[in-house]
Amino acid sequence: MKRNVMLFTLLLGSALAQSPSPISLNLVMSLVKNVTVGGKVTEQVVASPKSVFPGDVISQTVTVRNNTGKAIQNVPVKLPVPKSTSYLAAERGLNVVRAEYSIDGGQTFAAAPLKKTVTVVENGKSVRKEVEVKPNEYTAVRWVIGELAAGQSLKLGYRVQVK
Template sequence: MNKTQMTKALVAALLAAPALAGSAGAQNSPLKVTASTLLVTEVKADGKTVEKLTDTANRGVSPGDLLQLQQRVENTGRGAVRQLKLNMAVPAATTFLGQQCDVQGVTALFSIDGRTYAAEPLKKFVTVTENGQDVKKEVTVNPSEYTNVRWQLPELKGGGVVTCFIRATVK
């Protein structure tokens, strides 16, 4: 599989995952998850620069484009859902820039391997050569290396809606 095919597969998996989560083994779940990928552009309106979000479903994207990949979660039940974890992969064809989630008390965790998550700043060990010796050093991970984001929500009340998103540029 070449890089373009892999990128398309990863983006397709990212967009399909919430739909599958809503149907596979979750028939009784009160959660409805909707994923979307939006192109972020700046436009002038009434003399001010504002952001415009355009759905990318029927259009392509180009290197350098800014994307907002978001998941909207609605609790269609009456009771609260507690300890909700919402995961999002950063597509390989993009570079992570930032994240946001519009709910009180949310904890954002990040990963560089898709398995282990931690709060920022992430740390990793690298081997460097100093005076002819290999030395392991702990360094701070650049956010552009993040591969996944996890939002931990303490509670989503019955009828509640939350939107979490990442922003990333197309490579």
């Protein structure tokens, strides 16, 4: 997983450096651990961990900054869910921007709950049914920021679990 996290970070940074943009993105991946302090369980966040293991929870947050001198509208921000992880939930306490999810690698997005059609056998016959997609099947997350004022920053994110 460490190699995947580092590779993703390098690719994102490289892509951003090559194309001038009115916005900048800063991705931070942090390990989230539950620790007991004085008999009370609390979260400890370790930024840019050196290693992660199956079962570990990672917070992926991206800070979006408007680098222009004017407000910009309908700013799309898309993050893939790393292949060696499963999506858990939106990061708590961050800005509220409606999230949309993808189950096809970011080709299409929709608001939760997502639906998909599956074929099942009922009473000996094949039947097509629409079922709700579980969050651990999400492969990408997209936010569309309605408006971002000049110089304003916004933090968005979600948590994943290492497979």
